[in-house]
Amino acid sequence: MTRLFHKHYHPAGTAPGTLRELSMEQAALHGPATFSLACRDAGRWGEVCEIGPESIPESGPDKPLCWLHVQGMPTAEELERLGDRVGLHPLAQEDILNGGQRPKVERFDASLVVILGIPEVDAEGGLHLYQLSLFMGSNIVVSVIAENLDPFIEVRRRLKERGGRALGEPDDLLYGLLDAGVDHAFPVLDGVGERIEELEMEILNRPDSSTLERLHGLKRELIMLRRYLWPTREVINQLLRDHNDLFTPDTRLWMRDVYDHTVQVMDLVESYRDMTASLLDIYLSSMSNRLNESMRTLTIIATIFMPLTFIVGVYGMNFAHPTSPFAMPELGWYWGYPMVWGLMIAVAIGMVVWFKRKHWF
Numbered sequence: 242m243t244r245l246f247h248k249h250y251h252p253a254g255t256a257p258g259t260l261r262e263l264s265m266e267q268a269a270l271h272g273p274a275t276f277s278l279a280c281r282d283a284g285r286w287g288e289v290c291e292i293g294p295e296s297i298p299e300s301g302p303d304k305p306l307c308w309l310h311v312q313g314m315p316t317a318e319e320l321e322r323l324g325d326r327v328g329l330h331p332l333a334q335e336d337i338l339n340g341g342q343r344p345k346v347e348r349f350d351a352s353l354v355v356i357l358g359i360p361e362v363d364a365e366g367g368l369h370l371y372q373l374s375l376f377m378g379s380n381i382v383v384s385v386i387a388e389n390l391d392p393f394i395e396v397r398r399r400l401k402e403r404g405g406r407a408l409g410e411p412d413d414l415l416y417g418l419l420d421a422g423v424d425h426a427f428p429v430l431d432g433v434g435e436r437i438e439e440l441e442m443e444i445l446n447r448p449d450s451s452t453l454e455r456l457h458g459l460k461r462e463l464i465m466l467r468r469y470l471w472p473t474r475e476v477i478n479q480l481l482r483d484h485n486d487l488f489t490p491d492t493r494l495w496m497r498d499v500y501d502h503t504v505q506v507m508d509l510v511e512s513y514r515d516m517t518a519s520l521l522d523i524y525l526s527s528m529s530n531r532l533n534e535s536m537r538t539l540t541i542i543a544t545i546f547m548p549l550t551f552i553v554g555v556y557g558m559n560f561a562h563p564t565s566p567f568a569m570p571e572l573g574w575y576w577g578y579p580m581v582w583g584l585m586i587a588v589a590i591g592m593v594v595w596f597k598r599k600h601w602f
Contacts, residue, residue: 474503
């Protein structure tokens with residue numbers, strides 16, 4: 242079953258930018274936040290190490306480039322500390338804490354906040370949608386994802402293996418994280434395509450009520466994917482169009498590749514939605530055909546028995562008066578009973594042969 246974003250709201254009238262503490266249910270769902278930090282020194286990236294909230298580095302033009310990744314949902318106090326150290330606006334802090342935001346990009350002076358939706362399929366095949374929040378400040382990039390999903394394994398491998406050649410500027414690092422987040426949708430959509438093929442074969446062979454249930458579940462998942470992946474294209478386009486002063490020409494060139502990936506993702510989602518709608522039509526047609534086949538079989542059986550019922554009804558009247566000219570002489574015949582049976586069998590066989598010639602079954 243698809244689990245949607247768990248979006249939370251403040252009580253009406255609460256001042257914008259107010260951070261509230263997590264409920265016990267939220268804390269149990271997300272787990273405590275862990276902070277991991279990697280810094281670039283002397284033209285090379287150092288090891289990714291886990292730190293405490295009190296060790297979050299300050300950002301500034303004279304500081305080394307750092308990547309701070311927050312896994313899990315930070316508390317209001319941790320978010321405030323993070324905001325004070327790196328210059329994260331209170332409105333952005335509120336969006337991170339509340340979760341379930343529509344993908345968007347916000348600019349605060351010379352910093353950017355980008356929010357994306359990341360799809361993931363669990364071991365049971367259920368689709369989940371997670372919020373990824375990215376912040377680019379002065380020589381620091383912060384990523385926050387409140388769930389256990391870690392979409393940046395490949396990015397860490399690139400930093401470790403390529404050292405000084407990988408993602409050496411804040412805009413370049415932000416591009417790398419955006420690219421990893423967008424590309425995370427492709428394996429999920431590959432799985433959706435395989436499920437569509439399986440459903441298609443099942444519908445063409447032997448559909449049942451469980452097939453319809455899974456088909457509707459797939460349509461619901463595709464609707465949610467479209468809802469949270471469609472704005473991603475506009476987010477990347479907005480970064481290229483309205484905030485190109487924060488990106489070097491080389492990074493903008495690579496960002497165009499990310500935009501191309503968002504277009505491919507949406508093409509797949511739209512194609513799968515059309516295919517799912519077609520599968521529903523095929524399912525309904527298949528069930529209608531099966532019903533028609535059943536009704537035709539029952540009609541043929543009833544039609545065959547109609548003359549037989551007429552024959553036994555006539556001979557069941559038992560008019561056998563010995564002096565009446567209107568009596569039934571067959572009732573007194575020695576072979577009358579076998580003859581009636583023979584007549585009924587001949588009529589039934591004749592009707593079956595006639596139905597076959599008409600290709601009714």
